[in-house]
Amino acid sequence: MTKWQLRSKRKKTGGLLKRHSKKKRYQRGRDYIPTHVEATKKRTRRVRGGNSKSLALSTNIANVSVDGKTRKAKILSVKENPADAQFVRRNIITKNAVIDTEIGLARVTSRPGQEGFVNAVLIKKKE
Numbered sequence: 350m351t352k353w354q355l356r357s358k359r360k361k362t363g364g365l366l367k368r369h370s371k372k373k374r375y376q377r378g379r380d381y382i383p384t385h386v387e388a389t390k391k392r393t394r395r396v397r398g399g400n401s402k403s404l405a406l407s408t409n410i411a412n413v414s415v416d417g418k419t420r421k422a423k424i425l426s427v428k429e430n431p432a433d434a435q436f437v438r439r440n441i442i443t444k445n446a447v448i449d450t451e452i453g454l455a456r457v458t459s460r461p462g463q464e465g466f467v468n469a470v471l472i473k474k475k476e
Contacts, residue, residue, distance in 0.1 A: 352378035384461040386424050386440040403465030411467040413455050422450040
């Protein structure tokens with residue numbers, strides 16, 4: 350079913366608002382496609398203005414920033430996710446998720462479902 354980014358049909362009081370225009374194509378939303386920890390898979394989407402967005406369906410590599418320097422690290426699993434507790438069990442990566450990498454624990458700073466890659470900042474090194 351199509352999702353729409355429109356205002357509510359009702360006022361605060363519960364009364365019905367009059368429609369001032371019909372639905373436009375640019376007001377459509379899209380379904381949420383989660384990014385899993387698996388071999389890298391991407392999909393490109395056409396967005397407004399003829400531009401394109403790269404969506405990460407799954408990835409197992411993160412660009413981890415350590416003391417101002419960035420290096421690639423393999424993602425082992427998702428340890429914590431404030432967006433949803435079920436995302437930890439299902440290994441779904443979102444912004445602010447804490448991931449376990451080969452370097453240590455890192456917090457995701459990018460939006461993998463919107464940008465197509467995972468950027469993270471190291472929060473605890475492995476011994």
